[in-house]
Amino acid sequence: MITSASSPQQQTIRLSNVCKSYGNYPVLKNIDAEVARGEVVVICGPSGSGKSTLIRTINRLEEISSGSITLDGQDIHAEMRTKDLNLLRSRIGFVFQNFNLFPHLSVVENVTISPIRVKGVAPDAAHEKALNLLDRVGLADKAGAYPGQLSGGQQQRVAIARALAMEPPVMLFDEPTSALDPEMVGEVLAVMKGLAAEGMTMLCVTHEMGFAREVADRIWFIDAGQILEVASPEEFFKNPRHPRAQRFLTDLRH
Amino acid sequence: MIGDIINIIKDYWLLLLIGQYPNGPLGGLANTLILSALSIALAFPVSILLALARLSKWGLLRWPVTALVYITRGVPLLMLILWSYFLVPLLTGADVPSFYTMLTTLVIYQGAFLSEVVRAGIVALGPGQMDAARALGHSYMGAMRFIILPQALYNMIPSMISTFVATIKDTTLGYVINVPDLTFAASQVNNQLLTQPFQVFLILAAVYYAICWSLTHVANVIERRIARKRAGVVSRQSPASLAQVKVITEQP
Numbered sequence: 001m002i003t004s005a006s007s008p009q010q011q012t013i014r015l016s017n018v019c020k021s022y023g024n025y026p027v028l029k030n031i032d033a034e035v036a037r038g039e040v041v042v043i044c045g046p047s048g049s050g051k052s053t054l055i056r057t058i059n060r061l062e063e064i065s066s067g068s069i070t071l072d073g074q075d076i077h078a079e080m081r082t083k084d085l086n087l088l089r090s091r092i093g094f095v096f097q098n099f100n101l102f103p104h105l106s107v108v109e110n111v112t113i114s115p116i117r118v119k120g121v122a123p124d125a126a127h128e129k130a131l132n133l134l135d136r137v138g139l140a141d142k143a144g145a146y147p148g149q150l151s152g153g154q155q156q157r158v159a160i161a162r163a164l165a166m167e168p169p170v171m172l173f174d175e176p177t178s179a180l181d182p183e184m185v186g187e188v189l190a191v192m193k194g195l196a197a198e199g200m201t202m203l204c205v206t207h208e209m210g211f212a213r214e215v216a217d218r219i220w221f222i223d224a225g226q227i228l229e230v231a232s233p234e235e236f237f238k239n240p241r242h243p244r245a246q247r248f249l250t251d252l253r254h
Numbered sequence: 255m256i257g258d259i260i261n262i263i264k265d266y267w268l269l270l271l272i273g274q275y276p277n278g279p280l281g282g283l284a285n286t287l288i289l290s291a292l293s294i295a296l297a298f299p300v301s302i303l304l305a306l307a308r309l310s311k312w313g314l315l316r317w318p319v320t321a322l323v324y325i326t327r328g329v330p331l332l333m334l335i336l337w338s339y340f341l342v343p344l345l346t347g348a349d350v351p352s353f354y355t356m357l358t359t360l361v362i363y364q365g366a367f368l369s370e371v372v373r374a375g376i377v378a379l380g381p382g383q384m385d386a387a388r389a390l391g392h393s394y395m396g397a398m399r400f401i402i403l404p405q406a407l408y409n410m411i412p413s414m415i416s417t418f419v420a421t422i423k424d425t426t427l428g429y430v431i432n433v434p435d436l437t438f439a440a441s442q443v444n445n446q447l448l449t450q451p452f453q454v455f456l457i458l459a460a461v462y463y464a465i466c467w468s469l470t471h472v473a474n475v476i477e478r479r480i481a482r483k484r485a486g487v488v489s490r491q492s493p494a495s496l497a498q499v500k501v502i503t504e505q506p
Contacts, residue, residue, distance in 0.1 A: 061385055082393065090391025100386035104405050104484055114390040117400055146484060166390060 012036050013058060013170065013203065018067035020053065020225075027053050029225040031067070035170075040202045042212040042233075045222040046248060051205040052097075054222065055174050058203065059092040060085065071170065090118055093163030093171040097178050099155040101147040101162070108134065108143040111162045119166070126165070133161040137191050153184025157191055164195075171195065173204040209252060213237055221245045258453045266443045270457070273434045279353075281434030283461060289353065289435060290422040290465070293360040297421065298414075300361055301368030306398065308373055319369075326366040331424055335359050339431040356428040364421045371413045375406030408480055415473040419466045426462070436461060 018031040027050050035041050043051050056062040058069055060076055069076045076088060102110050111130035115121040121129075134140050137157040147155055156176055163171060173192065177185040189211050196202055196215045206212065212219055212233055219236045221229040221244075228242040240246045263270075273281015280288075307319040326334070338359045342350055379402060387397035407414070426437040440458040444451050 059389055061389060086388075086391045086393050089389060092389070094386075094389035096382065096386060096389075098382055100382040102383065102386070102401055102405075104408065113400060114392065117396055118391040162390070 012070075012072070013201075014070045015058075016068050016070075018054075018057065018064050018069060020057065020062065020064045027225050028057070028064070031225075031227055033220060033227055033230065035201060035203055037169075037201055038199045039217045040196045040200075040215055041204070041218050041220060042216040043203065043205045043220045043222055044207065044209070044212060044248075046251075049223045050225040051222055052174050055172050055203060055205050058172055059089050059094055061094070086118070090114070090166045091168050091170070093166065093168035095156070095159050095163055095171065095173045095176045097175040099147075099152070099159045099179070101155055101159055103147050105146075106143070107139065107145050107147065107150070107158050110147065110158060111165045114162070115165050130161070130165060133164050134158070136164075136194075137161045138187070151184060152180045153187045156180065156184075156188045160188075160191055160195075170201045170203070173202065173206065175205050175207070177206065177208055209237070221248070223248070255453070258450055259457060262443065262447070262450065262453055262457065266439075269443060270436065270439050270461075273439050279434050281436075282439040283436045285353070285434055286422075286425055286436040287465070289357060289360075289425045289428065289433070292357055293364060293421050293425065294418050296357075296361045297364040297368055300365035301372050302403070304365060304369035305372035305376065308369065309376060322362075323366045323369060326363050327370075331359070331363050332427055332430065334363055335427055335431060352428065352431045352433045355431060356425070356433045360421060360424060364417060364424070367420075368414065368417045371410050371417060372406065374413075375410035376402055378409065379406055408477075411473060411477045415470055418469060418473075422466055422469065423462065 013035040015031050015033045018028055019026065020028040031054060043055065045051050053062055057064050058071075058076065064077055068078075071088065071092065074088065080088075101107075102113070105113060108127065108130050111133060112123065112126040115126040115129070116123055131140060131143060134143055137160055139154060139157055139161070142150060142154060142158070147158065150158065160171075160176075176192070177188050180188065185208065189208060192202070192204070192211070193215055204211075204216075214233075216233050219229075219231055219233055220227050221231075221236065221240070221242065223244050229236065229240065229245050231241070236245070237249065240249055269282060271282050272284045273279065275281065275284075279285075304319050304323065307315045308323065310316050335356065338355050339352065342348070342355065383401055383405065384397055387401040388394075392401065425433075425435055428435050429437045429441065432438065437458065440454055444454045447454065
């Protein structure tokens with residue numbers, strides 16, 4: 001279904017020397033990292049460390065102060081016409097902590113509005129595809145409902161379907177389960193695991209260490225705006241090298 | 255008393271309804287309704303444009319409109335009406351009919367007030383909706399049109415109706431520059447009768463009340479219909495998001 005993820009073209013996200021500050025206060029310091037095609041990266045770290053800011057710079061919801069971020073070699077923060085930026089953004093799926101579904105539209109309209117209005121997909125085709133996507137996230141029966149009638153977990157699954165409707169080769173998740181009641185976390189993680197299994201390139205900010213251990217190819221540990229450690233999950237959870245990461249993991253276990 | 259009122263209506267209903275027409279300009283209730291309807295119909299789109307300009311990232315767009323809103327808010331409508339009435343012919347030499355002077359002044363004045371209502375509605379949505387729309391690739395104006403404004407305007411219906419009703423009531427001020435509306439007609443009647451001001455102006459008050467009440471009623475029906483269409487869900491934002499005025503200034 002997500003054909004674009006398995007396109008032969010090699011694509012990566014590359015962050016080079018990314019810095020961002022609010023006034024004199026640095027939020028991101030010299031971030032250098034990359035995500036390979038099909039890779040699942042989990043970004044973790046204490047709150048206030050800059051995780052969310054970092055992921056929001058990747059589709060330019062936040063501007064950066066210096067450095068560059070590229071998707072398939074295309075500089076996301078370069079001077080460009082807004083039209084091109086919109087096109088670029090539509091190729092990066094983004095899932096928010098608070099879902100941000102459009103409450104005045106029905107579930108299926110939430111999923112179809114962007115393909116129709118942004119990509120110019122015919123309404124019938126968009127509708128059919130939306131129903132497929134909703135089926136995939138287990139919500140085919142909620143197509144006619146409104147976001148306010150759904151539980152948090154259901155809303156987040158709709159939000160994932162909405163992002164997938166644009167057929168992005170990359171998906172970003174900004175703490176997708178943090179606003180959910182505990183019993184709804186699993187259903188959202190299951191959808192994300194399914195995506196990962198299909199080879200979607202994913203970058204997730206999350207506190208779900210079980211998900212990180214099971215699904216991530218690599219973990220970026222970030223604190224005070226810096227990536228302190230990049231490691232595979234086995235390494236990271238068994239032998240974190242950086243003292244700050246060790247303390248973070250100890251704190252998590254308590 | 256009631257007999258007096260009935261007699262006044264019997265004798266002057268045509269004057270109150272259409273003024274001197276067809277022997278003079280159209281006036282009375284007909285003109286009041288036309289002036290009100292045109293003011294509201296023009297002030298509404300103007301207010302959306304003003305609100306968008308006030309939220310723009312371009313100072314060149316934002317500052318003049320902000321100044322306009324502050325000035326109109328700080329000056330009584332009556333002063334604005336008198337200014338336009340005396341100044342425009344003085345500056346341009348054009349002989350503008352008082353009806354158009356009144357209409358333009360009302361559109362600017364109520365447009366500025368309404369723009370603050372619209373802006374509040376947009377800001378109150380919080381930044382999340384705009385973020386989501388932009389992340390999906392919508393342009394700023396596209397997001398406004400399909401995502402932000404449909405919610406903001408709906409949420410603001412009660413406040414907008416208040417402004418619309420105020421607009422209708424403010425048409426009475428056209429009296430001072432001789433706009434031939436219902437108030438003008440009523441005062442003509444009063445000048446002829448001389449002894450029954452209470453009865454005449456009671457009729458006037460009753461008619462204005464009926465017009466404003468009808469508008470409120472229509473608005474309530476519309477609001478209920480939209481609410482039903484949206485299955486009564488529109489989830490209200492948390493108060494915290496109201497604080498985030500940062501929002502929706504235009505981003506690249």
